[in-house]
Amino acid sequence: MYLGNLLLVASTAVLAVAAPSTEKSKRASKFQWFGVNESGAEFGNGVLPGQLNKHYTWPPTSTVDTLIGRGMNAFRVPIMMERLIPTTMTGNLNYTYSQPMMQYLNYITSKGAYAILDPHNFGRYYGNVISDFSGFEAWWKTTAALFKDNDKIIFDCNNEPHDMGGVSTSRLMQACINGVRASGANSQYIFVEGTSWSGAWTWVSSGNGADLLSLSDPQNKIIYEMHQYLDSDGSGTSANCVSSTIGSERIKAATAWLKANNKKAILGEFAGGANTQCNNAVKDLLTYMGANADVWLGALWWGGGPWWGNYIFNMEPPSGTAYTQTLPLMLPLAEPCLDNGLEKRTKNSCRKS
Numbered sequence: 012m013y014l015g016n017l018l019l020v021a022s023t024a025v026l027a028v029a030a031p032s033t034e035k036s037k038r039a040s041k042f043q044w045f046g047v048n049e050s051g052a053e054f055g056n057g058v059l060p061g062q063l064n065k066h067y068t069w070p071p072t073s074t075v076d077t078l079i080g081r082g083m084n085a086f087r088v089p090i091m092m093e094r095l096i097p098t099t100m101t102g103n104l105n106y107t108y109s110q111p112m113m114q115y116l117n118y119i120t121s122k123g124a125y126a127i128l129d130p131h132n133f134g135r136y137y138g139n140v141i142s143d144f145s146g147f148e149a150w151w152k153t154t155a156a157l158f159k160d161n162d163k164i165i166f167d168c169n170n171e172p173h174d175m176g177g178v179s180t181s182r183l184m185q186a187c188i189n190g191v192r193a194s195g196a197n198s199q200y201i202f203v204e205g206t207s208w209s210g211a212w213t214w215v216s217s218g219n220g221a222d223l224l225s226l227s228d229p230q231n232k233i234i235y236e237m238h239q240y241l242d243s244d245g246s247g248t249s250a251n252c253v254s255s256t257i258g259s260e261r262i263k264a265a266t267a268w269l270k271a272n273n274k275k276a277i278l279g280e281f282a283g284g285a286n287t288q289c290n291n292a293v294k295d296l297l298t299y300m301g302a303n304a305d306v307w308l309g310a311l312w313w314g315g316g317p318w319w320g321n322y323i324f325n326m327e328p329p330s331g332t333a334y335t336q337t338l339p340l341m342l343p344l345a346e347p348c349l350d351n352g353l354e355k356r357t358k359n360s361c362r363k364s
């Protein structure tokens with residue numbers, strides 16, 4: 012999602028037969044990942060490098076604890092490429108930024124959750140569309156090396172490329188994959204995004220399906236990340252949803268593409284306002300994804316973070332509107348396995364291990 016300068020800122024029936032005892036250690040779980048974007052470090056994007064706690068901030072670890080406690084296991088962490096490696100993509104890390112970034116991501120994974128590192132750059136560096144693919148590969152090689160021994164980190168190549176052509180976007184994503192693997196980070200998943208803001212609803216019509224089909228990873232751990240909002244223009248700027256079935260309708264063509272091409276995906280951003288129509292639309296979306304969990308591995312709400320205030324989709328505990336009103340209705344549909352040594356994910360369920 013791009014917010015422009017606003018970036019600041021059955022109940023009566025009784026079972027006749029008891030379930031077999033083996034079922035007791037099993038519960039339904041469709042998704043590998045369910046979580047939220049945790050904003051802060053990408054804020055103030057007009058100001059580079061910007062000052063900590065003035066233009067940008069690192070989200071509090073207490074939120075991670077709370078949301079893991081509620082059942083989430085994945086946190087997408089937007090950052091700015093220029094703050095991490097200033098001046099030139101082939102340059103050096105800025106430790107003022109890289110050290111708290113590492114602390115925050117490693118904290119998430121130390122709790123058993125996945126941390127998704129998201130350069131929130133829209134395919135641009137200092138505002139210019141990235142066409143220096145070897146520079147971008149170098150940026151990723153330097154960055155991924157920080158986490159090469161942490162298999163719960165996920166590398167998200169770049170947030171929402173747009174207006175840069177599908178072929179260039181594909182080359183950008185392949186450069187990211189090459190840079191990550193060149194760093195020695197071989198165990199991690201890599202999320203790739205397409206142009207047109209990586210929209211699920213336009214995945215096929217925008218050409219992303221064709222352009223990104225041939226991406227290759229020696230470790231074979233590419234996940235296609237798509238975004239889907241439910242308002243009329245799909246931008247996620249309105250609290251209203253088009254209809255209660257708009258979510259499943261908008262991801263249908265992408266779902267067919269995934270199945271036809273044997274690819275896997277995550278819905279890396281989605282949201283709907285705290286109202287009846289959107290509540291039903293969010294449930295419909297997650298239900299449809301759950302019914303197609305062979306290709307949809309999870310979903311990440313947009314968004315959390317300490318500076319959202321009264322934002323329409325605010326997932327930040329304790330009082331964000333999505334945290335209090337939307338999370339409870341999503342959990343029964345989306346809660347992943349704990350993956351903390353107590354539970355193990357099998358096909359569509361969690362088992363005590």
Ligand SMILES: *[C@@H]1O[C@H](CO)[C@@H](O)[C@H](O)[C@@H]1NC(C)=O
Pocket residue numbers: 012013048049050051053087089131170280313314
């Ligand atoms: C996930 O997280 C970042 C945080 O800002 C968003 O910018 C992305 O678009 C996606 N959401 C948003 C708000 O950008």
Ligand SMILES: *[C@@H]1O[C@H](CO)[C@@H](O)[C@H](O)[C@H]1NC(C)=O
Pocket residue numbers: 060061062063094097105106107108
């Ligand atoms: C490194 O980051 C800090 C904090 O954002 C900033 O004040 C400083 O100017 C940065 N250094 C460079 C070379 O960008």
